[in-house]
Amino acid sequence: MGTIVSAANVSKDYKLGKTEVRALRGVSLDVHRGEFLAIAGPSGSGKTTLLNLIGCVDTPTSGTVNIDGRDTRSLSERALTDLRLHKIGFIFQTFNLVPVLTLYQNVEFPLLLQGGLGRAERRKRIEGLLEAVGLLDHARHRPSELSGGQRQRVAVARALVTRPPLVLADEPTANLDSLTGSNVIDLMREMNRRKGTTFVFSTHDPKVMSHASAVVRIADGLIVGREELNDIVAASGT
Amino acid sequence: MLLTDLQIAARNLVNHTRRNAILAAAVATVTALLVVLGGVTAGIRAAMFESATALLTGHVNVGGFFKITSGSGAALVSDFEKVLADARRVVPEIRFAVVRGRGYAKAISETQSVDQVLFGIDVRSEPVFREVVHLSAGRLDDLSQPGTVLLFEEQARQLGVHVGDALTLSAPTTRGVSNTVDVRVVAIASNVGILSSGTAFLPSETLRQLYQLKRSTTGAIMLYLEDPAAARRVAARLRGALASAGWRVMDADPRPYWEKLAGVKSEDWVGQKLDVTTWEDELSWLMWILKALQGLAGLLIGVLTVIVIVGILNTLAIAIRERTQEIGTLRAIGMQRTRVLWLFLLEAALLGTTGTIAGALAGAGISGLLNVAGIPMPEAAQTILMQRYLTLSVSFGTAAGSAAVIAAVTTFAALYPAWYAARLLPVTAMHHVG
Ligand SMILES: Nc1ncnc2c1ncn2[C@@H]1O[C@H](COP(=O)(O)OP(=O)(O)OP(=O)(O)O)[C@@H](O)[C@H]1O
Ligand SMILES: [Mg+2]
Numbered sequence: 001m002g003t004i005v006s007a008a009n010v011s012k013d014y015k016l017g018k019t020e021v022r023a024l025r026g027v028s029l030d031v032h033r034g035e036f037l038a039i040a041g042p043s044g045s046g047k048t049t050l051l052n053l054i055g056c057v058d059t060p061t062s063g064t065v066n067i068d069g070r071d072t073r074s075l076s077e078r079a080l081t082d083l084r085l086h087k088i089g090f091i092f093q094t095f096n097l098v099p100v101l102t103l104y105q106n107v108e109f110p111l112l113l114q115g116g117l118g119r120a121e122r123r124k125r126i127e128g129l130l131e132a133v134g135l136l137d138h139a140r141h142r143p144s145e146l147s148g149g150q151r152q153r154v155a156v157a158r159a160l161v162t163r164p165p166l167v168l169a170d171e172p173t174a175n176l177d178s179l180t181g182s183n184v185i186d187l188m189r190e191m192n193r194r195k196g197t198t199f200v201f202s203t204h205d206p207k208v209m210s211h212a213s214a215v216v217r218i219a220d221g222l223i224v225g226r227e228e229l230n231d232i233v234a235a236s237g238t
Numbered sequence: 239m240l241l242t243d244l245q246i247a248a249r250n251l252v253n254h255t256r257r258n259a260i261l262a263a264a265v266a267t268v269t270a271l272l273v274v275l276g277g278v279t280a281g282i283r284a285a286m287f288e289s290a291t292a293l294l295t296g297h298v299n300v301g302g303f304f305k306i307t308s309g310s311g312a313a314l315v316s317d318f319e320k321v322l323a324d325a326r327r328v329v330p331e332i333r334f335a336v337v338r339g340r341g342y343a344k345a346i347s348e349t350q351s352v353d354q355v356l357f358g359i360d361v362r363s364e365p366v367f368r369e370v371v372h373l374s375a376g377r378l379d380d381l382s383q384p385g386t387v388l389l390f391e392e393q394a395r396q397l398g399v400h401v402g403d404a405l406t407l408s409a410p411t412t413r414g415v416s417n418t419v420d421v422r423v424v425a426i427a428s429n430v431g432i433l434s435s436g437t438a439f440l441p442s443e444t445l446r447q448l449y450q451l452k453r454s455t456t457g458a459i460m461l462y463l464e465d466p467a468a469a470r471r472v473a474a475r476l477r478g479a480l481a482s483a484g485w486r487v488m489d490a491d492p493r494p495y496w497e498k499l500a501g502v503k504s505e506d507w508v509g510q511k512l513d514v515t516t517w518e519d520e521l522s523w524l525m526w527i528l529k530a531l532q533g534l535a536g537l538l539i540g541v542l543t544v545i546v547i548v549g550i551l552n553t554l555a556i557a558i559r560e561r562t563q564e565i566g567t568l569r570a571i572g573m574q575r576t577r578v579l580w581l582f583l584l585e586a587a588l589l590g591t592t593g594t595i596a597g598a599l600a601g602a603g604i605s606g607l608l609n610v611a612g613i614p615m616p617e618a619a620q621t622i623l624m625q626r627y628l629t630l631s632v633s634f635g636t637a638a639g640s641a642a643v644i645a646a647v648t649t650f651a652a653l654y655p656a657w658y659a660a661r662l663l664p665v666t667a668m669h670h671v672g
Binding site for chain 2: 052055057058059077078081082084085086088090092094096097098099100101105109110112113114115142158
């Protein structure tokens with residue numbers, strides 16, 4: 001079973017005026033295909049920063065990030081964009097929906113970018129996902145008409161719609177009550193099981209962590225521990 | 239793919255309703271302004287053309303010079319009826335033709351004397367003359383009686399004469415002796431800018447009498463075409479045809495006839511030569527006004543366009559900067575920079591096209607309303623502009639041209655801010671504030 005993500009000695013510094021914030025201070029992490037990996041840590045510990053680096057939306061100050069066996073430093077901007085489009089689904093902590101598009105259109109967007117699927121196929125997929133996150137009734141609404149939790153679920157649907165091999169989820173249940181939260185986790189879990197999709201998600205929630213195949217603990221920009229919890233269930237998808 | 243992009247761009251436009259409405263309105267306003275401004279200059283051009291071709295020149299003229307001796311010369315066409323018949327044969331585009339005497343004389347009133355350019359006309363056979371000449375006193379039809387004259391207000395004032403007063407015209411004949419005729423002022427017309435200054439009209443017969451010319455002699459045959467723009471082509475054809483019909487025809491020379499007279503007098507030939515000219519040739523001395531006017535309008539339009547470009551650039555830059563987060567998201571999801579650019583370009587193009595089309599229509603509408611309103615031009619402006627009332631002439635071509643320019647500017651104004659935002663790291667763009 002290969003590694004889909006391999007981060008080696010990754011650091012990330014942010015400059016804030018004169019002071020430098022060291023968000024990550026030499027993190028090394030391998031994620032195996034089919035893993036359902038949780039990243040846990042207190043607020044400000046660097047979870048989002050790490051996910052952004054893995055998701056190729058940010059670049060490390062030092063260290064290397066390999067995705068699918070490719071060193072992201074050696075990839076052109078164009079190739080990185082293609083990687084994001086075809087290999088990665090990202091659920092941002094701040095959701096980042098496109099405000100002018102309806103829920104349906106937001107979820108449809110990555111499919112339009114990828115091309116290839118016909119209108120009817122797209123529709124089936126989008127409606128299936130909206131149904132799964134309980135928002136089919138709101139398909140024609142704009143993000144601004146939704147609660148934070150509803151937006152979060154749209155972001156989940158958008159990340160899963162292209163069925164990417166790797167999904168990065170930054171606190172995907174943070175704004176959800178425990179029932180909807182576990183629905184979302186179930187959805188992710190099912191995709192993990194059925195399609196072998198690799199999930200890396202950050203969370204504070206012990207209940208969410210309990211579903212993970214492993215939990216990586218991060219504090220102050222450093223990985224401080226890793227516990228294997230459950231077997232990796234999805235070997236079939238790779 | 240294009241359909242998808244169009245769809246996305248259109249969605250963005252429709253959904254950012256308020257901002258886009260404001261932007262489109264700005265674009266429309268500017269386009270309308272350009273169209274109206276273009277209409278004003280084109281209107282002035284048209285008025286100038288209309289007045290000048292009614293008063294001073296045909297679209298194509300067959301004039302010429304007659305030299306009794308090699309040292310003399312006069313702007314005359316002898317046997318003009320035969321010339322006209324030949325001209326009609328080769329120029330089927332002629333809408334109508336008028337025959338006019340030409341002269342230059344001293345007009346003497348009881349108190350004053352003034353040099354005058356004279357035109358001998360048959361007022362009853364002048365279709366467009368009546369449309370351009372607006373009488374402030376007297377009757378135009380009286381000009382068909384021999385021994386009469388039409389003056390413009392400016393000369394009437396200089397000479398101190400009114401309708402009914404007598405004038406003496408004095409000029410040297412072709413044989414070099416001075417001759418006079420007495421004429422009665424029967425009509426005084428409003429000035430037509432500098433076109434009418436120093437110009438008077440009298441019956442052809444009376445002008446012939448002054449110069450002691452035969453009935454078969456006139457100053458020039460003025461041809462009016464269906465399409466004035468064809469004048470140059472028609473003139474060239476006519477020149478060739480008249481030459482092959484046996485007339486002696488002068489080479490093309492883009493000057494008015496009175497500027498050629500001195501040269502002709504010093505040439506070594508006698509008899510008749512014909513000279514075919516276009517309205518542009520005869521009015522070349524006037525072109526500076528048009529040039530100045532166009533320069534001025536060009537400057538105005540230029541300044542306006544620069545302001546507009548800066549304005550649109552600025553507004554779009556703000557509008558797009560506000561969407562930096564959105565661009566960051568699009569990039570994070572996997573949209574290529576070039577696609578982001580293309581999308582924003584498309585969006586701006588849609589906006590620009592909609593705005594400019596609306597603006598061009600509005601501009602045409604406003605121009606139409608201004609024409610209907612009949613706003614009188616100030617006296618001073620009339621001299622140069624030859625319009626009594628503000629008259630705009632909006633052509634589809636210029637309106638479409640203005641619209642295209644503004645639409646293009648709008649489209650490309652989006653390029654820089656969109657490129658700027660698309661260049662950022664997705665995460666930086668996503669966290670952009672403001
Ligand atoms: N764009 C930025 N500019 C400056 N500092 C930043 C930036 N993003 C993150 N940081 C800093 O880096 C550190 C790690 O931040 P990060 O967002 O990765 O934490 P986190 O673990 O995701 O926290 P939370 O659980 O609150 O989401 C923090 O100290 C934060 O202040
Ligand atoms: Mg975070």
